[in-house]
Each structure stands twice: as structure tokens, then as C-alpha cells.
Amino acid sequence: AQTVTQSQPEMSVQEAETVTLSCTYDTSESDYYLFWYKQPPSRQMILVIRQEAYKQQNATENRFSVNFQKAAKSFSLKISDSQLGDAAMYFCAYRRNAGGTSYGKLTFGQGTILTVHP
Amino acid sequence: GAVVSQHPSRVICKSGTSVKIECRSLDFQATTMFWYRQFPKKSLMLMATSNEGSKATYEQGVEKDKFLINHASLTLSTLTVTSAHPEDSSFYICSAGRTSKGFFGQGTRLTVV
Numbered sequence: 001a002q003t004v005t006q007s008q009p010e011m012s013v014q015e016a017e018t019v020t021l022s023c024t025y026d027t028s029e030s031d032y033y034l035f036w037y038k039q040p041p042s043r044q045m046i047l048v049i050r051q052e053a054y055k056q057q058n059a060t061e062n063r064f065s066v067n068f069q070k071a072a073k074s075f076s077l078k079i080s081d082s083q084l085g086d087a088a089m090y091f092c093a094y095r096r097n098a099g100g101t102s103y104g105k106l107t108f109g110q111g112t113i114l115t116v117h118p
Numbered sequence: 119g120a121v122v123s124q125h126p127s128r129v130i131c132k133s134g135t136s137v138k139i140e141c142r143s144l145d146f147q148a149t150t151m152f153w154y155r156q157f158p159k160k161s162l163m164l165m166a167t168s169n170e171g172s173k174a175t176y177e178q179g180v181e182k183d184k185f186l187i188n189h190a191s192l193t194l195s196t197l198t199v200t201s202a203h204p205e206d207s208s209f210y211i212c213s214a215g216r217t218s219k220g221f222f223g224q225g226t227r228l229t230v231v
Contacts, residue, residue: 043211043224045211045213045222050219095220105152105164106213106220107164108163111161113159
């Protein structure tokens with residue numbers, strides 16, 4: 001079974017600075033997706049960034065980027081120029097590549113609560 | 119973009135009654151939907167996989183008779199919490215999607231009093 005581990009229950013960062021959230025996972029599969037989701041106080045799950053395992057290039061989305069180390073099974077999220085609106089709970093998630101057009105189930109990490117100080 | 123709508127967003131019910139939560143895919147067909155449960159400041163735990171036209175697949179430890187799932191159409195899955203008790207109070211979230219991208223409903227906060 002796949003497992004996802006986020007070892008940082010809480011993190012804090014000053015506005016405009018950079019913070020990195022850690023995530024490790026365990027799987028025997030070679031084809032899968034990794035995700036970072038943001039859950040603000042509204043509790044709506046928002047996709048931040050997605051990485052396909054077969055792509056060596058690290059995904060980036062504006063101020064968000066990942067460091068994907070497939071051999072080490074590590075998938076960290078870097079938030080640059082942190083903003084107050086970035087404050088939320090962040091979840092790392094794993095999904096095997098189900099193929100076809102169906103979307104598969106996610107395995108989530110424990111979550112990291114990010115606080116942004118003005 | 120694709121949207122998943124969940125209803126109601128909040129519900130309070132009396133102990134012993136049943137509550138139905140709906141999850142709809144608004145602009146795409148979803149043969150599979152997923153139901154998660156989340157406790158405050160905790161992770162999302164998969165409860166079951168809802169399959170259109172067939173029985174749901176429940177995760178280990180989830181009571182099938184307590185959490186009834188029906189996926190009668192390609193755009194609608196329902197989760198019914200039967201004979202609800204205070205310990206069933208939680209946040210329930212559904213998800214669905216296509217290809218590599220999934221979408222989450224807004225979630226339902228269930229309070230059993």
C-alpha cells in the first residue's frame with residue numbers, strides 16, 4: 001500500500017519570504033502522480049501543483065514549485081514570495097496512474113498548517 | 119473548468135436519523151467518485167469509491183450499512199449516513215474527475231446532536 005508522510009505539522013513564514021514544505025512517500029509503482037493541495041479555512045480543497053512521476057522536470061506554477069526526487073521518494077513544495085493568502089493547511093497526495101479517462105483515489109499525507117506572518 | 123458540487127454544505131441532524139449528502143459533477147460524466155472524511159485539522163481519509171451502476175467499494179473499517187453510497191447516474195453520487203450518532207459528526211468531501219485532474223466538492227459539515 002502507498003503511504004504519504006508529511007513530517008511538519010506546522011510551519012510559519014514571514015510575508016514575502018520563502019518556505020519549503022516536506023513530503024515523502026512510499027510506493028512500489030513507477031507510474032503515478034503527486035499533488036499538493038491547499039485547504040484554506042473554507043475547507044475547499046484547491047489543487048496547487050501536480051507532478052507526473054515519469055517527468056524529470058520539476059513542476060512550477062507561478063510562486064509554487066516542487067523538488068521531485070523520484071529515487072528518494074521525496075516531493076517538497078516551495079512557496080516563494082509568501083503572501084497572507086497562502087496561509088492554509090497543505091496536503092501532499094499520491095495517486096497511481098489509473099490510465100484511461102478515470103480519475104483515481106488519492107492517498108493524503110497528514111497535512112502541514114502554514115502560518116504567514118505579516 | 120470542471121466543477122464538482124456538493125450539497126448540503128452544512129447539516130445538523132438528530133441522533134438516530136439519516137442524512138443524505140449529494141455529490142454532482144456539473145460539466146462532465148464521472149463513472150467513479152470518491153468519498154472522504156476529515157476530522158478537524160486532520161487529513162482526508164478515503165471512505166469509499168462510488169462506481170456508477172455498481173456497488174461501492176468501501177475501505178477497510180468503514181461500515182457499509184452505516185454509510186450507504188448510491189451512484190445511480192454518471193453525474194450524481196449520494197452518501198447516506200444512516201442512524202447517525204454524534205461520533206459520525208465530521209466533514210465529508212467528495213471528489214471526481216477525469217484524466218489526471220480531479221476536483222473536490224465544497225464539503226459537508228455534519229453535526230449530529
